[in-house]
Amino acid sequence: MKRTRFSRRNKQTPDTEQLIRLSGQLSQSASRLEDAFWESRLTSLVERLLADNDEAALNAALDHLYGAGGRAYDELADMVESCSEIRHNENADVVLIAVPVLAWSRFTIPSGAVAADNLASVRAQLHGHVLARDAKLGLADFLFSPDQLPQSYCDTAQLAEKLAKAALHGRDLKLDPQQLPETVPFLSDVRYLLGAVAAPRGAPLFRWQEEDGSRSDALKHWRAQGGEAIRPLLPACATELLLPQAYHAAAREADRASRPYSLRAGVAFLQTTLNMAAGELRAIVAPYYDRQLEEYRIGFTRTDSGDVIHGVVWPMLDSEDDATDTAAQIEAVLREAGVGEVVMLDHRFPLEYCDDCGAPLYPNPEGEPVHAELPEEQAEAAPRHLH
Known part of the structure; x- marks a missing residue:
């Protein structure tokens, strides 16, 4: 975050x-x-x-x-x-947690209410692989998109209070979907389950706090076993599970991990949609500025064409700035994804958006900001918004 x-x-x-x-x-x-x-x-x-x-x-x-x-x-x-995100009482410590999942799909990535049996499956896997032995858990029965998360510290504290009470009683929290905003569909995005973990004062909350536990083992087992519990919540989606942990830390890690994931998802999407190899793609990478460097935008073309067919935004996070070697990181992800040609532009681009639909404009091989447009025959099957 x-x-x-x-x-x-x-x-x-x-x-x-x-x-x-x-x-x-x-x-x-x-x-x-x-x-x-x-x-x-x-x-x-x-x-x-x-x-x-x-x-x-x-x-x-x-x-x-x-x-x-x-x-x-x-x-x-x-x-x-x-x-x-933290609550204390005489007998227990409680922390608000987020369970982040990276996802991409050619269709709409689901969000919304979660059925009780699906929530019970997730609960069992969290107890089995992520939480300490004596921890109690309360989960909200809702799969959140980023714009449905609490929008302020006070909102976060209010949700933490409700979930803390649920956790202390070992039950889940029912939310009213009508009270949460609609979400904008993207090709790749993050989805979250939110909950609270309670344990006796001073006792471990998470598996890695125990003598025989570690974060790496918890993540490995969560991905292997928790993925089966998460899959019914995200049908027709490719997913990657991140480590469930305290709310703000989990959200920041999801922000960071979603950037290379979006690039890999963009390459996979174009391969699938256009029936082409990654080596036939060209990526044009450029820095975009307002008062400071705000983001990199990556425009994708075929290697034999200058038309931008897809775009991805890589936002700057935390203390990253011009001195951070972000461009090299983006290039490395693109190379690992098999992209045939990577063009790095180093002049400053202004933050420009389409006047009609508000979508970001992406660089083409000539260094011009343009709208990303799939070939007409494939455009109807794609999500409306592409990051």
């Missing part, structure tokens, strides 16, 4: 000023004891603001600290994320 922020003109309240002060003090702490002192006070303030649904104060402090640079921004962002 990208943390990059653009400054807004938010009025600083006393709560905002206190957030800024405590975060700055925590960032300058020189010992674990002092860390605990400032963390305790910052935690109390953030939890109160979340309970009061005061998103504005949190965002104003984050915007100020992001513009100021230094470690204080990360300290506050970590604290806000932690307080929105």
Whole structure:
């Protein structure tokens, strides 16, 4: 989940000023004891603001600290994320988790309500391979697209509270699909199951926290066995399961993993749709700027044509910028996918979109931003929106 922020003109309240002060003090702490002192006070303030649904104060402090640079921004962002996804009571620790799945399909990637028997199968596999022995689990009965996830820290905290109660009773949470927005169909995308994991205070929550567990083993077994439980939720889709973990960390990892996955999916889609080999494809890679480097766009053509038939957006995340070797990473993914020709453009492109449909414009071999259009005979079978 990208943390990059653009400054807004938010009025600083006393709560905002206190957030800024405590975060700055925590960032300058020189010992674990002092860390605990400032963390305790910052935690109390953030939890109160979340309970009061005061998103504005949190965002104003984050915007100020992001513009100021230094470690204080990360300290506050970590604290806000932690307080929105973690719950404690006298007997248990509870954390909001996300179960991310990368998917692509020539058809619509499903989202929405999940049947009880399908949810029970996922629950069994999570208990078997991801969660600690004494952990309890509560799952929401909904398969989320990215735009159906909680849209603010306060929304996240409210969902965490509901799921924490469900987890402590070992049951699932029923959601009203009418309360969630529709999702835009993409060729490749991420889907999430959300839940909460509860364990006795100080006890392991996840399998890798136990003496004989590891993250790599948990992911391997989850992919091998959990895939069978996830498959009925995503019919006619190619999928790749990521490690279920704490909500914000899982969402960030899904953002990162979805970029190379979208490129590989784009190549596979063109091979399948156009009945051609990957070696017959050309990829044109170009950087796109607003005030800073925002993303790379990759236009695909046949090697014997200059017409852009598909496009993929590779967004910049976290602290990535011009100095990051992102272009080399994109080229490596394309080479591994078997693309026959890769053209790297190094001049700055403006963020341009189609005036009619709002779709991104992608670079062609001459370095011109153009609309991606499949040949007419294949266009009807493709998703409306292509990343």
